[in-house]
Amino acid sequence: MTHRAIVLAVGSELATGLTVDSNSAYLARRLGEHGIQTVRHVTVGDDQAAIACAIRDAAADAQWVLVSGGLGPTPDDLTRHALAEAMDAELQMDDASLQHIEAFFRKLDRTMVEGNRIQAMIPAGAEAIANTCGTAPGIAATLGEARVVVLPGVPSEMKAMFERDVVPQLPSGAGAILQQTIRCFGTGESDLADMIRDLMQRGGDLEVGTTVAAGLISVRITSRGPSVQAADDAAQRVTAEIVQRLGSLVIGIGEQQTMERVVGERLDALGQTLATAESCTGGLVGEMLTAVPHSSSYYLGGAVTYCNEAKADILGVSRNILAEYGAVSEPVAGAMAEGARQRFGSDWAIGITGIAGPTGGTDEKPVGLVFIGLTGPDGTDVQTHIFGGSRAMVRRRSALMALNRLRLKLLAWQPCI
Amino acid sequence: MTHRAIVLAVGSELATGLTVDSNSAYLARRLGEHGIQTVRHVTVGDDQAAIACAIRDAAADAQWVLVSGGLGPTPDDLTRHALAEAMDAELQMDDASLQHIEAFFRKLDRTMVEGNRIQAMIPAGAEAIANTCGTAPGIAATLGEARVVVLPGVPSEMKAMFERDVVPQLPSGAGAILQQTIRCFGTGESDLADMIRDLMQRGGDLEVGTTVAAGLISVRITSRGPSVQAADDAAQRVTAEIVQRLGSLVIGIGEQQTMERVVGERLDALGQTLATAESCTGGLVGEMLTAVPHSSSYYLGGAVTYCNEAKADILGVSRNILAEYGAVSEPVAGAMAEGARQRFGSDWAIGITGIAGPTGGTDEKPVGLVFIGLTGPDGTDVQTHIFGGSRAMVRRRSALMALNRLRLKLLAWQPCI
Numbered sequence: 155m156t157h158r159a160i161v162l163a164v165g166s167e168l169a170t171g172l173t174v175d176s177n178s179a180y181l182a183r184r185l186g187e188h189g190i191q192t193v194r195h196v197t198v199g200d201d202q203a204a205i206a207c208a209i210r211d212a213a214a215d216a217q218w219v220l221v222s223g224g225l226g227p228t229p230d231d232l233t234r235h236a237l238a239e240a241m242d243a244e245l246q247m248d249d250a251s252l253q254h255i256e257a258f259f260r261k262l263d264r265t266m267v268e269g270n271r272i273q274a275m276i277p278a279g280a281e282a283i284a285n286t287c288g289t290a291p292g293i294a295a296t297l298g299e300a301r302v303v304v305l306p307g308v309p310s311e312m313k314a315m316f317e318r319d320v321v322p323q324l325p326s327g328a329g330a331i332l333q334q335t336i337r338c339f340g341t342g343e344s345d346l347a348d349m350i351r352d353l354m355q356r357g358g359d360l361e362v363g364t365t366v367a368a369g370l371i372s373v374r375i376t377s378r379g380p381s382v383q384a385a386d387d388a389a390q391r392v393t394a395e396i397v398q399r400l401g402s403l404v405i406g407i408g409e410q411q412t413m414e415r416v417v418g419e420r421l422d423a424l425g426q427t428l429a430t431a432e433s434c435t436g437g438l439v440g441e442m443l444t445a446v447p448h449s450s451s452y453y454l455g456g457a458v459t460y461c462n463e464a465k466a467d468i469l470g471v472s473r474n475i476l477a478e479y480g481a482v483s484e485p486v487a488g489a490m491a492e493g494a495r496q497r498f499g500s501d502w503a504i505g506i507t508g509i510a511g512p513t514g515g516t517d518e519k520p521v522g523l524v525f526i527g528l529t530g531p532d533g534t535d536v537q538t539h540i541f542g543g544s545r546a547m548v549r550r551r552s553a554l555m556a557l558n559r560l561r562l563k564l565l566a567w568q569p570c571i
Numbered sequence: 572m573t574h575r576a577i578v579l580a581v582g583s584e585l586a587t588g589l590t591v592d593s594n595s596a597y598l599a600r601r602l603g604e605h606g607i608q609t610v611r612h613v614t615v616g617d618d619q620a621a622i623a624c625a626i627r628d629a630a631a632d633a634q635w636v637l638v639s640g641g642l643g644p645t646p647d648d649l650t651r652h653a654l655a656e657a658m659d660a661e662l663q664m665d666d667a668s669l670q671h672i673e674a675f676f677r678k679l680d681r682t683m684v685e686g687n688r689i690q691a692m693i694p695a696g697a698e699a700i701a702n703t704c705g706t707a708p709g710i711a712a713t714l715g716e717a718r719v720v721v722l723p724g725v726p727s728e729m730k731a732m733f734e735r736d737v738v739p740q741l742p743s744g745a746g747a748i749l750q751q752t753i754r755c756f757g758t759g760e761s762d763l764a765d766m767i768r769d770l771m772q773r774g775g776d777l778e779v780g781t782t783v784a785a786g787l788i789s790v791r792i793t794s795r796g797p798s799v800q801a802a803d804d805a806a807q808r809v810t811a812e813i814v815q816r817l818g819s820l821v822i823g824i825g826e827q828q829t830m831e832r833v834v835g836e837r838l839d840a841l842g843q844t845l846a847t848a849e850s851c852t853g854g855l856v857g858e859m860l861t862a863v864p865h866s867s868s869y870y871l872g873g874a875v876t877y878c879n880e881a882k883a884d885i886l887g888v889s890r891n892i893l894a895e896y897g898a899v900s901e902p903v904a905g906a907m908a909e910g911a912r913q914r915f916g917s918d919w920a921i922g923i924t925g926i927a928g929p930t931g932g933t934d935e936k937p938v939g940l941v942f943i944g945l946t947g948p949d950g951t952d953v954q955t956h957i958f959g960g961s962r963a964m965v966r967r968r969s970a971l972m973a974l975n976r977l978r979l980k981l982l983a984w985q986p987c988i
Contacts, residue, residue: 163612165782166778166780166791166793167780167782167789167791168596168612169599169609169610169611169612170599170600170603170608170609170748170750170793171595171596171597171598171599171600171601171602171603171609172596172600172750172752172791172826173596173784173826174591174592174593174596175591175592175596175612176591178588178614179585179588179589179590179591179592180588181588182586182587182588183587183588183589184588185588186587186588191587192586192587192588193586193615193616193618193621194586194613194614194615194621194625195580195585195586195592195612195613195614196611196612196613196614197595197611197612197613198610198611199610200773200780201610204610204611208611226760226761226781226782226783227760227761227764228760228761228764228771228780228781229764229768229771229773229780230771230773230778230779230780230781258959261939261957261959262957262958262959263957264759264762267759267761267762267765269761269764269765270761286960286961287959287960287961287964288959288960307782308783308784309784310960310961310963310964314961331587333587333589335589342681342684343643343644343645344643344644344645344684344686344687345681345684347644347645347646347686348684348686351646354645354646354647356617356646356647361583361647362647363583363584363617363645363646363647364643364645364647365582365584365643365724366643366725367590367725367726372584374583374584374589376583376587409589409590522678540678540679540680541679542675542678542679542704542705543703543704543705543727544703544704544727544731546727547704547727
């Protein structure tokens with residue numbers, strides 16, 4: 155039987171959306187690696203009744219309840235009170251915890267204020283979890299059939315205490331739940347799903363699903379097995395099958411494999427370089443490329459040329475071509491790429507010109523029309539696209555499409571020997 | 572009466588912790604700005620029964636239920652089925668939505684696959700919300716006393732549809748809930764709380780709490796009022812009171828005011844420059860400074876000198892001083908700072924040497940012992956610290972303490988006129 159967990163994040167800064175909760179994702183991922191399935195995340199504010207209610211509900215529905223946050227020394231830190239309420243128990247002073255907190259302040263040569271004493275209190279019947287990173291001890295308790303573990307909200311303290319004190323308590327032999335992401339680009343989500351629909355089963359030991367984010371499609375594989383090895387073997391088998399079917403639609407395997415990273419790694423491996431000339435994307439391609447560490451070894455630079463003058467002066471695009479075809483045209487996209495390649499002395503260059511919208515479109519040249527030029531050792535090629543969506547989406551899709559063109563070209567590229 | 576909302580995120584990639592949910596924080600923050608308090612966030616996987624149960628529970632407990640995710644065209648997209656289950660209604664084809672999806676594919680010159688038809692289906696009695704960014708329409712429905720709104724999980728589509736279609740439906744006159752963050756550094760959370768304890772009331776229209784993250788203390792103010800103006804006035808009044816009491820412990824007002832940003836802005840305003848010499852922090856101070864855009868205008872560079880040779884060769888630290896006092900010593904921290912100031916020709920320089928641990932400590936020089944030198948136009952000053960916590964925490968605290976020393980110095984600095 156699969157063990158079920160619910161993770162609970164406490165903090166008004168989380169409930170109101172001021173900050174994004176990353177603790178729960180960490181806990182869910184690590185629990186999964188120990189074969190425990192997180193069925194729900196819940197976030198509540200610094201409200202004792204709401205926290206107590208969330209703890210009770212979770213303990214009635216899962217064997218493991220992992221709570222982070224609300225253990226600090228100030229009046230808005232109410233998780234220990236809420237746990238006591240949920241357990242119908244009194245808060246008691248834990249002497250070992252109090253000594254730890256006193257020693258922490260002595261070491262730092264600071265006076266312990268009265269507020270810190272509350273951090274040494276835990277509900278009767280619960281156990282303290284020592285905190286070697288800060289003052290607040292964690293709390294572990296049994297509530298009905300569930301094991302409830304409360305950890306501090308500070309991510310570094312939470313992670314250290316989870317790894318050291320909670321992981322050894324997790325059931326051995328619960329198996330493992332592993333995850334794999336296959337990053338894809340080049341078709342619609344439903345077209346892609348049609349290619350692997352027979353593999354997209356739900357509810358078994360091997361689940362395959364798709365999600366779309368920031369213009370990329372991710373095929374997500376969740377694999378459950380009696381051991382890490384068994385779960386990994388099953389995940390690898392289905393990954394290999396999907397990669398074979400999807401072919402060059404696959405950018406890479408792993409959550410970190412973004413388009414810009416994959417293109418960069420391939421350029422780096424080939425010892426080749428890239429420059430960019432951007433109009434409607436306004437520097438987005440360059441920004442994406444340079445967000446990757448070490449990009450300076452293959453990305454030589456770019457020119458953002460919004461006006462015709464810049465296209466002519468900086469990139470050497472012929473004024474005749476600009477006049478005859480207009481700035482948003484196939485010949486200009488090619489000439490921008492060629493100009494950037496020459497100006498920066500790169501092996502490859504991308505040129506993008508289009509109408510990102512929301513206004514500026516005509517019947518002949520509608521919003522979303524984008525010309526992407528790619529030039530390199532084998533000549534220049536321009537493709538025409540019409541992208542849907544908002545201005546931001548037209549820009550993002552243009553940038554991804556341009557980088558994908560280069561990716562496909564580099565996949566087939568054999569370095570001269 | 573305050574309107575209550577529950578936000579619900581759907582997706583196995585979220586429940587398993589593979590990706591962090593940022594949609595819920597966005598929705599909670601925007602609802603707050605319209606006077607609606609988000610009392611709970613819930614995340615569930617792609618499991619129809621779990622989604623339906625979460626929708627029903629939320630609708631029983633709040634006037635607004637905002638759901639994101641699970642509207643895609645693939646078999647793991649189950650939110651529309653779950654909403655139909657929760658409403659006890661059948662899924663029906665929405666003709667306007669189908670036409671929109673067909674037009675979307677026609678514009679992109681792609682064939683619509685059968686799987687996309689499901690995206691045009693909504694529960695009987697619900698209304699479709701048009702999606703101008705992608706294919707999946709949203710769904711709005713009434714369930715008991717609650718308004719349930721389902722939006723796509725892709726953040727750009729979710730945000731566009733929320734702003735355009737949901738915001739106009741929100742009650743006017745519900746007032747506003749605003750938030751403010753005061754970033755602080757230089758004392759413990761409980762000491763700081765003692766200075767403002769009388770202001771840290773809970774449950775009223777003005778809530779003041781503290782949280783700690785990445786070594787900084789944040790005082791968080793939540794202000795409710797009948798209008799944005801009234802809520803803002805109340806927040807400003809208590810902010811002014813807190814800033815006055817905390818004095819130079821306050822780094823800045825606003826979530827974006829990190830230590831490195833504030834120090835950088837002050838240097839920039841004074842037209843002064845900074846260099847760094849780091850041993851136990853290994854480049855962390857430089858990394859923090861350069862993560863801020865435009866940092867090149869005031870940060871001239873740094874040297875990471877782990878070994879004695881580098882301290883002598885690159886920074887010109889005297890070999891006699893290194894031999895007599897050891898690399899982790901007060902004179903070496905000062906000499907490192909002075910060497911960096913000279914090498915880079917900066918106005919200010921920081922030198923850090925210490926024992927970050929986890930090993931390498933002695934009785935005389937324990938783990939956590941760090942010397943921080945600061946040199947500038949007014950001479951050199953070295954301070955000695957003992958930091959608690961893990962290696963990462965000793966490094967982070969050293970970096971923050973060094974930057975804070977410079978911040979306090981710059982606060983009092985009058986440019987020569």
